[in-house]
Amino acid sequence: DIVMTQSPQSLAVSLGERATINCKSSQSVLYTANNNNYLAWFQQKPGQPPKLLIYWASIRESGVSDRFSGSGSETDFTLTINSLQAEDVAVYYCLQYSRSPHTFGQGTKLEIK
Amino acid sequence: EVQLVESGGGLVQPGGSLRLSCAGSGFTLSNYWVHWVRQAPGKGLVWISRMNQDGGIISYVDSVKGRFTISRDNAKNKIYLQMNSLTDDDTAVYYCAVAASGWWGWGQGTLVTVSS
Numbered sequence: 001d002i003v004m005t006q007s008p009q010s011l012a013v014s015l016g017e018r019a020t021i022n023c024k025s026s027q028s029v030l031y032t033a034n035n036n037n038y039l040a041w042f043q044q045k046p047g048q049p050p051k052l053l054i055y056w057a058s059i060r061e062s063g064v065s066d067r068f069s070g071s072g073s074e075t076d077f078t079l080t081i082n083s084l085q086a087e088d089v090a091v092y093y094c095l096q097y098s099r100s101p102h103t104f105g106q107g108t109k110l111e112i113k
Numbered sequence: 114e115v116q117l118v119e120s121g122g123g124l125v126q127p128g129g130s131l132r133l134s135c136a137g138s139g140f141t142l143s144n145y146w147v148h149w150v151r152q153a154p155g156k157g158l159v160w161i162s163r164m165n166q167d168g169g170i171i172s173y174v175d176s177v178k179g180r181f182t183i184s185r186d187n188a189k190n191k192i193y194l195q196m197n198s199l200t201d202d203d204t205a206v207y208y209c210a211v212a213a214s215g216w217w218g219w220g221q222g223t224l225v226t227v228s229s
Contacts, residue, residue, distance in 0.1 A: 040217060042158075049208055049222055050150075050158060055215035093158055097212070100172035102148070102160040 002027045002096050006105035012113040019081040021108045023094035028074040031098065038098035041070055041079045043090045044107075050093065054079065086112060115140045115218040117209050122223030129199050129227070135192040135209030135220055143167075143187040145213045149194050151205035152222075159205075162194065176202075199227045 003026040013019040029038045037057035042050035052061045054070035057077055067082045081088055089112060094105040121133040133149075148163045162173045162183040171183060182195040192209050206222040 036215065038215075040215070042217075044158075049219040052217045052219075055217065059215065061216070091157075095158075095160070095217075097215075100163065101174045102163065104158045104160060107157045 001101055002029070002099055002103050004094055004096055004103050004105040006092075006094060006108050008108060009106065010109040010111070012111045013084050014113045015084055015086065017084050019084050019088070019110055021079040021081075021092050021094075021110070023072075023077045023079070023105050025075045025077075025096055027099075029096045029098035030074045037073055037077070038096055039070075039072070039077050040095045040097065041068075042093045042095065043088075044093065045090045053092075081110075084112070115211065117211065117218060117220030119207065119209050119220045119223035122207065122225045124226045124228065125199055126229050127200055127227055130195070130197045131199065131225060133194040133196065133207055133209075133223060133225070135194075137190040137192070137211065140190075140211070140218075142185065142190040142192070142211070145211035147183070147185055147192045148210040148212060149181075149183060149192075150208045150210055150219075151203075151225075152208070153202075153205045156205075164192075196225070199225075201227050203227050 005024045007022045039057040041054040044050045058070045069080050071078050091107045091109050116138045119135045149161050164171050164183045180198045184193045204227045208222045209220045211218050
């Protein structure tokens with residue numbers, strides 16, 4: 001199984017500053033036939049389902065603020081949140097959907113400093 | 114707009130069974146892979162099963178293999194998860210999800226509690 005390791009597990013950032021969350025996969029999630037990385041990022045707030053932010057590692061979901069961006073390839077990925085706002089407080093998960101079983105990272109809890 | 118609504122959750126005794134349903138609207142289910150994901154109280158997300166558009170590809174995480182069965186009815190725009198031999202470790206919120214071309218849509222979740 002592909003193991004997804006997120007870091008840090010928790011993060012406190014000041015309002016207006018940048019937050020960076022990393023996700024490392026134990027195997028490449030890049031499918032060379034279409035050059036897509038099968039990696040998504042989700043935001044989850046308490047009592048709510050996950051919300052898709054980024055797919056194919058760097059494609060922002062429609063309606064998601066452009067303060068959110070995804071980057072990386074093969075085994076190393078980053079979610080960056082610029083100009084942190086209070087509404088960004090949540091747990092963030094990466095997901096690889098390259099191979100079965102699909103696997104999530106353990107989550108990163110983002111708080112305001 | 115894609116909408117998914119789960120139902121069928123509740124309290125069940127260890128060793129019991131439950132069937133979850135997920136009704137989709139605003140889209141054509143037959144164009145999407147379908148998935149089930151669960152989240153135990155205070156824990157992270159765990160993917161548990163998937164099925165492709167025509168049902169020809171089915172996968173499960175090891176912890177539910179042989180106990181859970183995913184199915185779909187494209188004509189009714191519905192997804193199902195039959196859960197048998199339930200244990201305390203199966204207590205969680207269960208989410209259905211659909212995916213296509215990298216995009217993922219989620220339901221609101223239904224709570225399953227396994228307890229005597």
